Amino acid sequence: MIVLKATQDKVLAVFQSVSGIVERRHTLPILANVLIRKTGNALQLTTSDLEIQIRTTAELGGDTGEFTTTVGARKLIDILKTMPSDQTVSLESSQSKLILKGGKSRFTLQSLPAEDFPLVQESAAFGPAFSVPQKVLKSLMGQVSFAMAVQDIRYYLNGILFVAEGNTLSLVATDGHRLAFASATLDVEVPKQEVILPRKTVLELQRLLSDADGAIEMQFANNQAKFTFGGMEFVTKLVEGKFPDYNRVIPKNHKNSITLGRQPLLASLQRTAIMTSDKFKGVRLNLEPGLLRVASNNAEQEEAVDELDIDYGGDTIEIGFNVSYLIDALTNMSQEMVKVELSDNNSSALLTIPENEHFKYVVMPMRI
Secondary structure, eight states: OEEEEEEHHHHHHHHHHHHTTOOSSOSSGGGGEEEEEEEETEEEEEEEOSSEEEEEEEOOOSOOEEEEEEEEHHHHHHHHHTSOTTSEEEEEEETTEEEEEETTEEEEEEEEOGGGSOOOOOOSOOOOOEEEEHHHHHHHHHHHGGGSOSSOSSGGGSEEEEEEEEEEEEEEEEOSSEEEEEEEEEEEEEEEEEEEEEHHHHHHHHHHOOSSSOEEEEEEOSSEEEEEETTEEEEEEOOOSOOOOHHHHSOOOOSEEEEEEHHHHHHHHHHHHTTSOSSOOEEEEEEETTEEEEEEEOTTSOEEEEEEEOOOOSOOEEEEEEHHHHHHHHHTOOOSEEEEEEOSTTSOEEEEETTEEEEEEEEOOOOO
């Protein structure tokens, strides 16, 4: 049976869309495979790592009929990548193998039985579904995902908190040293739901979401989330645990604030970061009326000083930060201006966008 017959670019795009979660080495060899199910003209592809499952349906030609099998996802993609994008490729079944043909090339791939593929058991108790534009969710994730922890023993920090309440969707990420918050207004009212999406899920959704028009539908259960968008269905386990109360972390009523160009501040930090040591990424910010001085030094007794003229008439403050945390936040913002609020030499700083309540970034100071 000819399972599919279409141009390389179409086939590759469909297989790539589901294969981001596939590990090359897994304790269960079948999890390195993609489950292929042909029903009539429709071809359904499913991948899983036991915690996330991605499924998409496409029409890629070939014979009509019923057929299921599994085949190594990465190997198939690696082969497809070597072929010209306009070349017609076909995948044919032959006993317990699959034959991939394109031009004068022919590859025989081993398959494993479809019934051995472990599908994720979907929750029976999903809450009400609600939708947001894909580009809105992609933008929110981009504004906070850099602040997620990486392999922290406080496992609930290795992901993003989703809070849907009323007509607001808020996303929060923190690694204990900094916190990023972004929110958007929904077109519908939803009952309050709070879930923590794992880091791998967040990175995969960011890869798959598009900036084009089109909505993503979400549903949450106690231990699972389900996303449906662009012909794809994405089911993921949630992180269990209690996320920190982010409202207590976001400082209120700082008495000193400056508003300045995001790009000049970012450039100044990038320049002074060159003179920080690899282990110790500290920079000193000196704030005085009319002037912001950014300074750094390293173990070789080299130093950098950079000054920015600012419109400021508040207290004189000297405070240290991990420069990477400031650069991360400024790089992931697109607005021209940024507002920096400080209280004193020892309190965390709050970065916001002027006249915009939807983004807040908190960074803890460091001793220098």
